Amino acid sequence: MNGRRPFPNPQALRVFLCVAQEGSVGRAALSLGMTQPGVSQHLQALETQIGQALFHRQGRRLVLTKTGQDLLPQARRVVQALEEFVQAAQALERLERGRVEIGAATTMAVYVLPRYLTEFKRLYPEIRIKLESGSSERLTQRLLQGELELAVVEAVEHLEGFERQLFYEDELVVIVPPEHPWARKEEIAPEQLAEVPLIVREPGAMTFRVLGSALEQAGLEVNPIFYTDNHEVTKRLVLEGAGVGIVSSVVVRPNVRVGNLRALRLKGLELRRLFWLFYPKELGNPAAEALKNTLLS
Amino acid sequence: MNGRRPFPNPQALRVFLCVAQEGSVGRAALSLGMTQPGVSQHLQALETQIGQALFHRQGRRLVLTKTGQDLLPQARRVVQALEEFVQAAQALERLERGRVEIGAATTMAVYVLPRYLTEFKRLYPEIRIKLESGSSERLTQRLLQGELELAVVEAVEHLEGFERQLFYEDELVVIVPPEHPWARKEEIAPEQLAEVPLIVREPGAMTFRVLGSALEQAGLEVNPIFYTDNHEVTKRLVLEGAGVGIVSSVVVRPNVRVGNLRALRLKGLELRRLFWLFYPKELGNPAAEALKNTLLS
DNA sequence: CATTTTTTATAATATCTACTTATGAATGGA
């Protein structure tokens, strides 16, 4: 069996409505932009399908039967529901509605994304955004499973079916309180880290891993005295004089600086972290497309 | 241009809903009673039509995109409206709903139809009946124009596209009050009508015309002193002693008799009136069909 | 009352749609 139609053709319903309104097959055809025989055929098809006459044909006159009158409102509801469907789809396309779910590595989510999201909200006030922060691994996973449409994470590798663009170039810096002996320096030698109490993020965090591998390549070893799960905690501890911190540079940028923390580079070490925006090759959701563009503009 | 489709195919919407619910193309196909490629094609067609992805294909996994989630309720409404349409049509067919409009010559409407309509109401309590009374000519007109589906009228002639069955055989009778000299008779000679004050219906009414033509054929002439537009008025006048009435026999049948009116036949005159039930050859409205059967049973 | 005009229905036909089966490709588990 093929070409079968389990329920009435909405085009026929539309024809039905139009003929009922216009009171004439010919005028309905005109109004619907089709030819008159097509209208006749649709009407007949609908009538045989429901097994009842919708119109009374007395010569050229067409009068709704009682059945026709009774079915008119139901037919109207169908057509209206269909129109609302396409309107909803168009509204999504025109960004008058919609949702995006984006994931971002915690550091980005806290220190960088807010300003973009604010801008996006200004451009498309009706679109709902859900921001999920977490580890790059977890977010990458969620992206692959289609539960996120965009993700700002550190590149693990190329992801099949996805594209990426560089979003943010970060580096790790050493932070010290203003009264610290290093406070006036621009940079210090990595070896000096062994002489001070170190405050870093917990071993699981990417921040820590970047640091660890860099120091390892340099043949150095450090003994942190504090592990934190939060850059803000690190900053506080450093300000209190508990030690020297190592954090992403974004957390001491002008607008997020706390107190008079000083930031220094580690001489000769490459501590850069690259954050990429990942997105499916065909992301298909106009709202996600728009957010992507905002993020990359 | 042909085969065009101005708005989405509801079958595709149904597929969309089912895939979203089942979470799998294959299972949706099974549940919809079609093969898997058909489902895939419907989904793709819908997606290209609205220009957005509804599902995220990560390998074999299918996850609703945000767009898909947003459009799900609208799609559901369309399918539901369609189902309600067919249900409404079926309800009409099963006589669980519906309307009939029947016309009947005044005499029939007042004295005969009520008991049939009561019976019909008992059989099909949900069906609304509208009874229109009036002259046979007017009702025939309305029937031809499709504004009535059934009509109990006196036969004018054969109506093209309509059928008829004898519904009621009536005759005109003379009525007199119980104290009248004729009260004990079964019938009287037509000539005697000239000797008494006559009360008849107005010249426009069929009752009058039947009488007139019968008397004319018999070469008689009468001079009514009262014209009424209502058999009840005639009966009252006769009872009060105002004269002798000529009415349809139905109006003095046992259950509609007022007082002790006596009815007499006119000897040698054929004063029968035949009331026919007229209906379109294909009346297409199950409710009308049912009422027709009740009337003829 | 015959003729013309208007309007709907039918016929023949072409294209597009909506299925089918057969097959390929990719994923996930053993």
Added chain:
DNA sequence: TCCATTCATAAGTAGATATTATAAAAAATG
């Protein structure tokens, strides 16, 4: 690595949906 499962694609077919052309019937007109 192989196998099973699942979705996508290809090719083919019956049916649906439109078209144009034409007939038939009813109203309008002279």
